[in-house]
Amino acid sequence: MSQHLVLSFIGEDKPGIVERLSEVIARHQGNWLESRMAHLADKFAGILTVSVPLAEQDNMISALQSLQQVGLYVRVETAQASGSESSTLSLSVVGNDRPGIIKEVSQVLHSLLVNVNELTTSCEPAPMSSEMLFKAEMVLSVPASLPLSELEAALENISSDLMVELSVNQFG
Template structure:
């Protein structure tokens, strides 16, 4: 059975970062399973999950630490496969005026309604006419089976009248 490794990667952005990372993984028989990567303020930031043969796991973890010499910081953790809990997933889209603490309020509303953030992307966009910053969040939230999505929607809508909330199953 292959070992699963979850990692975060951070480095000053430059050509060849993903190539160096993928070469390191492939050299130990690893298989890149899923990832999210972005350039943020001149930095490359990524999260990914790889699988590798159990016998190569320790060598791969050591090689990932060795990427620090190339300016690539990797934090990796070996994960045991956990049985998946049956949950309902919802696609969430929230837009509204930007303000300090909006992520804190949004995440508290989701947790308070029994939701779990599975995937979340946020950005600031310019309002069409005025150009002032508009907060935009898109993601996937899961709820325990039998939970009422209306509770989640209401919790988010209660954060302010300026928020537009769209939830799809």
């Protein structure tokens, strides 16, 4: 029997971080399932899911946490299965950059019991001007009982300068 674990980590960005993590996971018969990692400022951070035999779980967690000695900080959480009925879709938000956009979007999503599965954001210059554009790409789990028209209307009510696009077909 095995346990799924979610690991989050951060450390100084330098060669060998992924190799160190994968070595510890493999040494304890863990299976690397999925991950998202990125260079942010001068750090390398990520999150990943692994499965590990129950007999190796505690030893693997200890070995991962001992990576702190080399400047890699790892947090481990036990993953729980989700049983809710929902559909998955993508959401794109684009607008003039200003403080609070993610706060406003996340408040709407929370009020409708929509869960954010993935979130990627960026700021970049708008074509033809020096204004900065804020862009967010999300993958959402939407309750089956929520009409998509209600979700779209709630998001569009945030601000007239935000463009909102929902895509259902991409994630079926």
